[in-house]
Amino acid sequence: MAQKLDCAVTGTTGIISITFSDSHVAPTSTATITAIDTNLDIGDEVTVSFGYVGDSFLALTGFVKNIEFKEPEREYTITCGNVLVRAIDYFIASDNPDEPFSRQNISAEDLIGDLLELAGITDYDPDPTSFTFAINNPVQVNLTPAYDYIHFLANIIAFTIFADTDGTVKLIDRRPYPVVGDTSDYTFTVADVLEATYEKSDVNIRNKVIVYGSAGISAIESASSPYLPAGYYRTVVVAAPGVIDSQSMAELSAEYNLELLNRLTQKVNLSVVGRTEVVPRTIATVTLPGIGVTGDWYVYSVEHNWSKAGYITNLELRK
């Protein structure tokens, strides 16, 4: 039986459509709303919820980035990003060229927290990382967008940074594939799926990681890959001078990143009737024997297309 659609966007009425997308790697989730009327303006705080009557979900808490009003349609198109747009917008530039932002002997999560705070983000909930940066000499950060540097730090430690739907920024140890201990959050069977494709590729395999830290510090981790010719190594370099200045941290980073990158990319794209509960960084159990896809998959990205024409959820799953 068809369900009745429901939605709510701050200060907006006559909503025609909502497109919401989020992914494991996107700096921010985004929502694009078309509507008849709105009192939102650039920079306004906004929440976006949609789904069905009795089954809607808060998709985004963030800010308005773009508004377009056009004629003859007489429609508004509003684009919003979640709270991490603050870090994207914030360009770190010291007010004293000789005294840039710096920290010493600081955990990775605290350094990221300090950078987020520069951008005005204080609602931050990190997992412990076991990484300590700039143990011997201070790390200096200047002339870079805050998000870029935060993302760089997260990459060093192979963690993921994102903002949840409530606007809390999280730093988690989350690989973009199912790991031991994961439990399934939802299932997709043939009956659920409108469209599906499966793809696997070696394009993202890196089986050798070299980490360069401060002077004299480096670490190399490598392993053979069953998907590459024997003895063949694809190398990625993590250059973090000034940030990693201890051998143990360099080795830890190399180890984490090798585990992250030395994998065959397997990707499933699904299109299903709108599922409000589906968000990235969760686990889905998929049973699609027709294309040889079964088991638990990591929800890598999600796009919800909600409109008067219906509600479709598109997912990219990985393992």
Place this chain on the structure above:
Amino acid sequence: MNIQVEHNGSDISNKVINYEREHKICTGIGVLTIVISDDIATTFNPWDEIDIFEEGEFKVRYYVSSVEWSVPNSTITLNCQDESKRLIDYFISDQYTVETPTYTRFWIEKFLDEVGTSYQFQTSSQGNLLSNYTSMGMMSAYEQIIILLQLSGWYMYFDGNGVAQIGTLNTELSDYAGSMQKTDILDINVKKDDRMLRNRAVVWGNYNPISLTRIFADVTIHTPWNYDHNDVRTMVIANSNIPNNSSAYNIANLLVKEFARITVEKHLTVHGARDLNLGDVVKVYSNVYTGSGLVTTFGVTMGKEGLVTNLILDERCPRLFGYFNFGDYVYVGTYGDGVWRKHLKFIHTWEDFSSGLDDLRVTDLHINNGIFSSVTASGGMFYKVFDDVPWSQIQHPESLESSELDTLGEGGSGLVLIPFSGVKARATMVDKNLNRIIYGLDTYSGENLGDYYLELSGMMSSSGLFASGFVVNSGLTIDSRGWVLAYTPGAGSYETYPISVSGEYDIKVIDIENDGKNDYVSVALGGEGSLPIAFANFGYVATQPFAATLDTNSTVVMPSSVDNINDNENSATGISMPTANKNSLVAMDNPVSNMRMVMSIGKDGELKRTKFTRDFNEETGLYEINASSVTNTSGPTFASGNTIIGIYPNFGEDNYIIYYHRSSALNVYTFYYIEWDVPTDTVESEVSMGVVDYSDGPDFNSRTALAVNGTIYVLGQRVDNPATLGGSHVSPSFIRVNVTRIGMQFKTFFNDEIFELETGLFGGTDYYFFDNVGLGATSNTIFGIFQNNNDVKIIGWTQLEAHDDLGNDSYKEYVFAGNSTTVQFNEVYDSDVDHRISPNGLVYTQINETKGMIGWRSSGGNTGFIFDGTVFKTFTDAPYQYVQQSLTDSLDTVYPIFGNQQYYIAKDTSDGSWNLISAANYEPISEIVPPDDYSIDKPYSSVSTGFGDKIYFQLAGPSGRCLVPYNFSSFDLTKELHPVGFGSTFTRRVTHLGGMFLRESQDYTISDPLAAIFYIDMGDTPNRGRFLVLQRDGVDFNIVQEAAYPIRVDISNFSPLLTLQNKEATFNSFSIYDREVFQSTISPTFSGLLVDVPDYRYAMLPGSGELGISNQAVYIRETSVWEFDALTFSGIHLQYEDIAGSGLLNRIETSNFVASGQYIFVTTSGDFPQFYQKDPELEYFTLYSGLPDSRATIIRLDDRI
């Protein structure tokens, strides 16, 4: 379609399938993509010439960059570029190093010459200085020249003939190159985004190896589109070509001016090929956007859809900035002559801009992107879309006057309000981004005057006729309504938003603003259900004692009594007294000198004029208003004994004051008026108005005069007959009361006998009545006249003694109450009742407007009495109360507390103690104990109307005599006031008008006419309503600020919201974000600079002592313009002094975005205003005369400038 395409001079139009060309101001590049049928017998090669002709005119020559053949489409696609192709294709293969100081223009010309293209500079400037060792070359000529343009604040584009046009874009905003009507527009999008929003600019320049420092500039401001005050979006330019800090700050300032706002682009497609160029200003009429726009991208598309023009208006460029140099007009609104304008740069002749205005008293005006809005004195809403059409009026929506909307929703009272004078617009603003026109409306009465001090002063309210906005429909609770009305001129539609705060709708609109995101409306909100009552609002005076003094006609009369004060120390305040000699104070404005003065008439009958200043006393931390200079004038003089009874402005001729006075005869009085031209001290001859003969009653006890609502009331009360005849008592035949009324505005004169009490009414014929006054024993008949809203109240009391034929004495007492037309009486005592007041002792009485009467007998028992003269009916039902005085008899020490119905204060003369007395039973409640080391002289209570509970004691303390507030339980020594020169030459009388204390000398002399007036900022705002600034967010109104005084609001560009009440120290600054209101903290840097601020703005200007720009508040302070940082309140400084000589300034306006500096405009106060203009590149003002005679109410530029 009238197009022609030529290839190397040959017409190939019939082979052209479609083309699309586009020129962008941000890149300076024009491109053409043209699709041609491949059956053309022509070979195309790079650098071939493609000439485009549209509507019969040659447009642009392009050069082929690439050729694509497509199969099976059978087309040839040519990608072409205009002359800019030469720059892009040319690589500067040499490296150049600047070894001597040179300017950017030199290098631009050099590289253009090297490329071999033609160019033309639109500026004579040499550009910016390049530092030594600057390296250039080894890049394309285009890249190199863009860098140099960026450093110069210039732009470049190639015209149709391939000539590079370089320099600042000099655009006349009012010189429209095209008009896009609704029927022209195929589609239109308005796009807003914050991609290019940057509110901080950091510039790093050359490193100085000698000083070991780096050239550096860092400029930050706030915008409403930032998420909160922590959201700082930085742009950084690091370029070794920047030689010094000054250049670095120039660039940083340009960056901030350009990028500290969101991008609001208008994308249009219109039919046909329009003859437009980059930099043209066009008119746009549509439902989405109506207003002007600058063409920043221009293109034409030809294809199967037809020939259409694509325009993008108002783009901002990521690499080029600060190259606009707008020309336009400056506009001045006047109170009587409409709107006038003159050009900023070229023709400085004022021209009338009022066509279509049916009320030429313009009180508010705003302009944005070619949309004009105005409000007139009568509350009319006017607008015009572009400057070449007459003003149109927007009718007040009928729905706002409907009973449905005027019915209070909250509380369920269902009270239907009838607007006193209908809906009136109070203020207007044009939305800074979308060009909606916003008006603030309300249903309060009173016309707009276009002057803060005129409209919102309590003094004005007390004068009544000038009162604006505080007069409510009589008989109704003071509730009215206010709205924000947003009018979309393109659609011709409006929306209204009822203003409410926490369910309260009692709103008066004061001012309105917009930051491109939200509307901000300043309102007065009824406090606890009532705004100050008009005509009886002396209480309001208390908080702004001199506020109403800055413009024409702001004269206020406050009657006072000298004799009564000097002769009756126990009397209450000097507002209305049953004594003969009247004194008057006038706080006035002289439109020429604009001095604030108090004028007084002394016992010598001579007028004195005292100039006042308000000074901050560093020692006490309090403000004092001192008579800093005293001037005797040659103003009206009067015969000895004549009494001034009223002072009024002459409406017929500004600057004239009318004095009403009365002769000094004993029983026959002649009433006169005299007109006095204050600026010239020219006095006309006195003119007789009428004669009142009181000779029928020689016992003439009252000739009290009182001015209320523009009318002088003179109370005459007398008793017939000499009281003795041959040593025997003789009955008087009557007591009579008459009231003389003088209309001060129109000089009308009436005298009415309103009451007569005849002997026969007192009982049988065997009784003889007499008035004891005649015996000289006691003062047993007393009448008083008091202000009662816009009328007067008369109350009185008499005691009569009767002797019958048997020689028995008996006594009766009567009370009287009435208004200006009738007085009633009632018997309240006769000898059959035990308690009586008199005889056998003196009876002292006091009358005041709220308590009625209080009496005290001097001997024969501790008795007193009181009756409430406010409700006459109660006299019968509940005769006056007897007071069982348990204090020792203390005849001269009873002090009523005005406005308070619960207490009196009395002094026990036996031990000198002071006591709080119950008004209910006259029993002492508690002793009032002065602070240690202080003793009490006497208390002073404020007048009524909402200030009743404010009471001050004059104390003698360690530091001398002082005034200290008392809250019925303790004294607040932190607010101890030590009046200057509080010496023995002054009475201990103090007239207390709320926060203002008028201390009077014992005797007025020419050399010492008035002594001083002191002002106490009492800190706690009286209940006279609340003044709020509200942010409109949809239909919701959020409180941004609440203050003690009416608040003015200004958002000169986009942020901050800079508010002002009345004085310098009342500036407030708010950086408002969606989730945060960040209020700047007012620093005490204004100490000693606490003067009225007639007008203010802010603009991006270099701050004091710093190189970087900031939003500098610019405000008028008497003859000068002062500045301070509008965010930090630091760096307050005098910027321009004595602009109009000694002429006082009243209005100011600035530009917001002019690159090299800002325009500043000011006008002088009063009628015959003078206009002064400071150009951006200059540091002095130039007089541009020719404005009409009426006073200037506002100066405006288009907000885009």
